[in-house]
Amino acid sequence: MVDVNERGFANLKIPIGPSHPALEEPARFLFEVEGEKVIDVDYEIGFNHRSIEMLCQERPFSKIVYLVERICGICSHAHPLNHVERVEDIADIEVPERAKYIRTIYAELERIHSHMLWAGIAGEEIGYHTLFMYTWREREKVLDLFEALSGNRVMHGCNRIGGVKWNISEEQARSALGALTYLDTAADKIAKAILKDGNIAERCKGVGSLSKEDAIRLGAVGPNARASGVPEDTRVMCKYAAYGDFDLEPQIAKDGDVVAQVLVRLAELKQSIWLTKELFANLPDGPIQAEYDGDVIPPGRSVGRVEAPRGELIHYVETNGTNFFERIKIRSPTLANIPSYVPKLIGCQVADIPIIAASIDPCFSCTDRMTVIKDGKRKVVSGRDLKAGRI
Amino acid sequence: MKRSFEDAVQVIQANHKGLNSYYRITLDNLDAALLFLKDEGARLSTITGKDARDHLEVLYHFAILGELHTVIVEASYEKPDVPTITNHFPAALLYERELIGLLGFNVLGIPDPRPLELPPKYTDPTPPLRRV
Amino acid sequence: MIVSIVGALVYAFVAALLLQGIRRIVVAHSQFRKGPSIFQAFYDFFKLMSKESLTPNVTSPLLFNLAPILSAASMLIAALIIPLAASTSAVGAGDLIVVIYLLAIPPIALILGGSASGSPYGAIGAAREVALLIAYETPFIVAMAAVAIAAGSFQLDTISATAWVTVLPLATIAAIWTLPAAAAVQPFDIAEAETEIVSGPYVEYSGPNLALLQLGQWLKIFLYASLIAAVFFGTAIFHFQPAINFVIQFLIIVLLVTVFIAFWQATTGRTRVTRVLRYYWAVPTMLAIVDLVLYVAGIRYMHFLFGWAGV
Numbered sequence: 163m164v165d166v167n168e169r170g171f172a173n174l175k176i177p178i179g180p181s182h183p184a185l186e187e188p189a190r191f192l193f194e195v196e197g198e199k200v201i202d203v204d205y206e207i208g209f210n211h212r213s214i215e216m217l218c219q220e221r222p223f224s225k226i227v228y229l230v231e232r233i234c235g236i237c238s239h240a241h242p243l244n245h246v247e248r249v250e251d252i253a254d255i256e257v258p259e260r261a262k263y264i265r266t267i268y269a270e271l272e273r274i275h276s277h278m279l280w281a282g283i284a285g286e287e288i289g290y291h292t293l294f295m296y297t298w299r300e301r302e303k304v305l306d307l308f309e310a311l312s313g314n315r316v317m318h319g320c321n322r323i324g325g326v327k328w329n330i331s332e333e334q335a336r337s338a339l340g341a342l343t344y345l346d347t348a349a350d351k352i353a354k355a356i357l358k359d360g361n362i363a364e365r366c367k368g369v370g371s372l373s374k375e376d377a378i379r380l381g382a383v384g385p386n387a388r389a390s391g392v393p394e395d396t397r398v399m400c401k402y403a404a405y406g407d408f409d410l411e412p413q414i415a416k417d418g419d420v421v422a423q424v425l426v427r428l429a430e431l432k433q434s435i436w437l438t439k440e441l442f443a444n445l446p447d448g449p450i451q452a453e454y455d456g457d458v459i460p461p462g463r464s465v466g467r468v469e470a471p472r473g474e475l476i477h478y479v480e481t482n483g484t485n486f487f488e489r490i491k492i493r494s495p496t497l498a499n500i501p502s503y504v505p506k507l508i509g510c511q512v513a514d515i516p517i518i519a520a521s522i523d524p525c526f527s528c529t530d531r532m533t534v535i536k537d538g539k540r541k542v543v544s545g546r547d548l549k550a551g552r553i
Numbered sequence: 554m555k556r557s558f559e560d561a562v563q564v565i566q567a568n569h570k571g572l573n574s575y576y577r578i579t580l581d582n583l584d585a586a587l588l589f590l591k592d593e594g595a596r597l598s599t600i601t602g603k604d605a606r607d608h609l610e611v612l613y614h615f616a617i618l619g620e621l622h623t624v625i626v627e628a629s630y631e632k633p634d635v636p637t638i639t640n641h642f643p644a645a646l647l648y649e650r651e652l653i654g655l656l657g658f659n660v661l662g663i664p665d666p667r668p669l670e671l672p673p674k675y676t677d678p679t680p681p682l683r684r685v
Numbered sequence: 686m687i688v689s690i691v692g693a694l695v696y697a698f699v700a701a702l703l704l705q706g707i708r709r710i711v712v713a714h715s716q717f718r719k720g721p722s723i724f725q726a727f728y729d730f731f732k733l734m735s736k737e738s739l740t741p742n743v744t745s746p747l748l749f750n751l752a753p754i755l756s757a758a759s760m761l762i763a764a765l766i767i768p769l770a771a772s773t774s775a776v777g778a779g780d781l782i783v784v785i786y787l788l789a790i791p792p793i794a795l796i797l798g799g800s801a802s803g804s805p806y807g808a809i810g811a812a813r814e815v816a817l818l819i820a821y822e823t824p825f826i827v828a829m830a831a832v833a834i835a836a837g838s839f840q841l842d843t844i845s846a847t848a849w850v851t852v853l854p855l856a857t858i859a860a861i862w863t864l865p866a867a868a869a870v871q872p873f874d875i876a877e878a879e880t881e882i883v884s885g886p887y888v889e890y891s892g893p894n895l896a897l898l899q900l901g902q903w904l905k906i907f908l909y910a911s912l913i914a915a916v917f918f919g920t921a922i923f924h925f926q927p928a929i930n931f932v933i934q935f936l937i938i939v940l941l942v943t944v945f946i947a948f949w950q951a952t953t954g955r956t957r958v959t960r961v962l963r964y965y966w967a968v969p970t971m972l973a974i975v976d977l978v979l980y981v982a983g984i985r986y987m988h989f990l991f992g993w994a995g996v
Contacts, residue, residue, distance in 0.1 A: 176805045198809075198958070208669060216681060289871050289955025295716035361872060361953050364960065381597060381644025399619035400572065465573055465614055465621050467598070476614060478601050478623075491612075493599035497647060512809060513875075513957050 178515060180209045185519065186283065191503075195512055203507045205500065218490040223249070223459060226487065227321060233492070234525055235316045236279060239265075239272045240470035241477075241492070242321040247402060248479035249323050251464035253454060259404075260448040261325035263441055266404040268311075268320060269468075270438045274345065275304040276471030277431045280523050281352055284424065287516035288365045293355060300348040307341050310334060325451030335442045342439050349435060353428045363421065370506040370518035372418035380501040384473020386522045389426045390418030396469035407444075408437060423521045458483070470495055472523050496525045575623045580635070583626055587641045590615050595622065597638070600648035602656040604684045609633050611652065628658065637663040655682045686776070690765055693775030697764035700935070701900075701907035702726035704942050708870075711947035726903060730896050738892030743803035752798030753894045756901025759790035763908050768845050768915045769934075779841035781833055781916075785826060788867075788909060791901040792818045795876065798898065799886025810885020813958045814876040820962045821866035821873075824969035828856035831977035832916055841915065848919035852987050853980065857917045859973035861945060864913070866965065868906045868946050872953040873961060906946075910938045 285293030473495030654668025657680035713720025799811030
């Protein structure tokens with residue numbers, strides 16, 4: 163198993179995954195290392211294949227919103243948001259302002275809880291269990307807020323074609339503002355804990371750098387790209403939902419290493435908390451659901467993007483006038499960010515692998531939701547295929 | 554956006570709501586279109602493969618700042634060949650591997666032809682997303 | 686003699702496992718959690734003893750299975766030689782050099798077992814354990830050498846009659862500084878870094894093998910702290926009843942373990958293995974060497990400052 167290369171080092175191939183404590187979700191990396199230095203990396207994804215695109219073609223369109231929501235627990239609002247916006251685009255449905263604001267509130271709250279989750283995971287990867295406990299404790303406030311607004315901590319189910327399902331009452335808005343003020347101080351504390359720690363700085367500075375050219379060339383998106391200096395933020399560029407009413411700026415850092423990722427996400431955390439407060443304070447009155455003919459979506463196509471917590475999420479939806487979608491294509495941000503792993507990981511030390519892997523905030527559940535294996539005409543997954551496919 | 558290509562490109566929908574444009578193009582003109590897009594500063598957002606019931610389609614979604622430009626090419630069931638675009642847009646690698654794995658396209662010239670996301674022992678001859 | 690041997694073994698076992706529970710509760714409370722039961726280490730140990738021990742398909746099953754036995758056995762012997770709660774050890778005599786060697790055996794057993802486990806994680810963990818061992822043993826040995834020179838003997842009875850913290854405080858600091866690395870917790874849990882190498886050398890062990898390996902590790906922490914307490918804080922400093930001496934010494938050990946290990950663990954992440962070497966060979970080793978050199982040169986600065994000549 164161990165052979166020696168020309169420099170006299172033993173060439174060790176370390177597998178990380180599919181199940182490994184460093185990874186939140188399964189993916190397989192094969193590292194070729196020399197001592198503690200990584201010289202090559204190969205990755206394999208698809209362990210969370212759940213056949214969502216195939217299933218979307220087989221179910222009537224009223225059920226697809228719920229299906230799409232279950233793609234990922236952390237970005238559980240971004241996917242249905244994008245989906246309903248595509249359908250509304252095809253069917254030319256005008257969404258009321260209040261519904262747009264409520265959708266944006268959920269989206270920003272999701273960004274807040276996702277970045278706090280990431281801060282905890284990043285701490286955990288470098289062995290800093292206490293940071294993990296602290297950030298997730300603060301994150302509970304956001305999840306409590308979600309539960310108060312929609313009844314669920316994740317998978318809220320609040321998006322509907324043409325609007326949202328639940329309204330936000332005056333009382334809820336007031337208690338939300340209180341929670342957000344608490345979260346603001348919590349975000350400051352987290353930022354101070356991370357940025358002023360010498361141990362973290364030593365483990366993260368210069369680790370996993372990605373240059374701006376590489377980020378653009380390899381198609382990196384979201385905070386991962388912004389950490390390398392690419393000034394693109396889908397909320398600013400596309401102004402979907404209620405983002406057009408606010409003046410946002412993409413938060414950018416320069417070096418593309420783990421410290422830059424931390425800075426970008428902490429800055430976005432503060433920005434999201436501010437934005438959510440503004441949204442709650444300026445919530446317009448009105449209906450939360452548009453009236454439309456619920457039976458028929460005309461044939462057409464729509465493609466569009468949303469800024470999920472992890473980056474640019476793009477949905478392509480095509481309808482053919484029947485009750486079923488012709489094609490739904492979902493490309494989640496992690497799939498776009500995976501090629502950027504290679505320049506980040508080559509040349510690093512084995513000790514840095516988990517923190518670099520976590521630094522692009524991977525969500526393989528979002529990435530892998532591809533097709534089921536068909537068996538003849540009936541689209542079922544056979545047990546044999548399940549066992550062979552590790553689905 | 555595609556003024557220089559007006560004759561080769563069949564514009565399906567231009568500037569829909571100010572954000573999206575769709576163009577149908579033949580495989581021969583694809584390379585020139587890609588160069589044009591690259592000059593305009595486009596970024597590849599994703600690639601969609603589609604089984605359009607009597608032929609296959611590939612939709613390349615390019616993002617130029619806030620706008621999405623979709624370029625559609627066709628291929629037949631008998632000859633599901635598309636050239637790779639990784640020479641212009643290296644980000645296309647994973648998306649093209651998805652085309653290979655899930656729709657059975659033959660992407661010519663791709664540096665890494667392993668099908669994405671399918672298990673190694675997948676034996677069903679029909680690719681999963683084909684409507685047979 | 687038999688009574689004192691059995692008593693020492695039982696005491697070491699119980700105290701080592703209780704200290705693990707205390708450490709985990711302190712860490713948990715600093716993370717706003719409640720933590721496990723104080724007897725959790727006992728539950729873990731007996732649960733593991735009742736499970737099956739699997740040996741992977743490796744080239745040297747002998748080494749693989751020998752490592753846990755070496756680890757636990759060396760520590761049980763060390764428990765008989767270190768003065769645990771009285772002015773002498775359970776068998777009546779003890780040699781400092783033998784104890785230092787015995788305390789180095791659990792890491793060596795980990796290295797052997799990790800290398801023999803046939804997994805790349807084990808190999809990397811073993812390599813890291815080597816680096817860690819070299820790193821923290823250096824200041825520890827220099828500090829112990831300073832004490833031995835000051836006491837004029839390597840016999841633990843003679844050494845522990847005096848509280849050497851009053852003569853060699855810098856060496857004491859150096860020795861206590863190496864405690865978290867000996868305990869292999871943050872910031873020095875490098876060899877068994879979970880998120881990086883999935884438990885490192887421990888990865889292929891299960892059942893009684895794992896139980897013994899962990900027992901060796903837990904006893905090592907307890908005996909390391911006991912050694913430091915006995916050598917630097919003396920076993921008869923207060924000339925009280927032996928029972929009270931015992932309590933005082935146990936409290937010093939508990940204090941060492943919880944304060945220095947647990948708080949440090951709760952507030953840091955993991956360091957990189959390359960940095961650990963530089964870290965321990967810089968300040969801690971320097972402190973120990975300074976004390977050694979000053980003593981050999983005849984400068985009794987503590988006597989000069991405070992009038993202490995060794996209690």
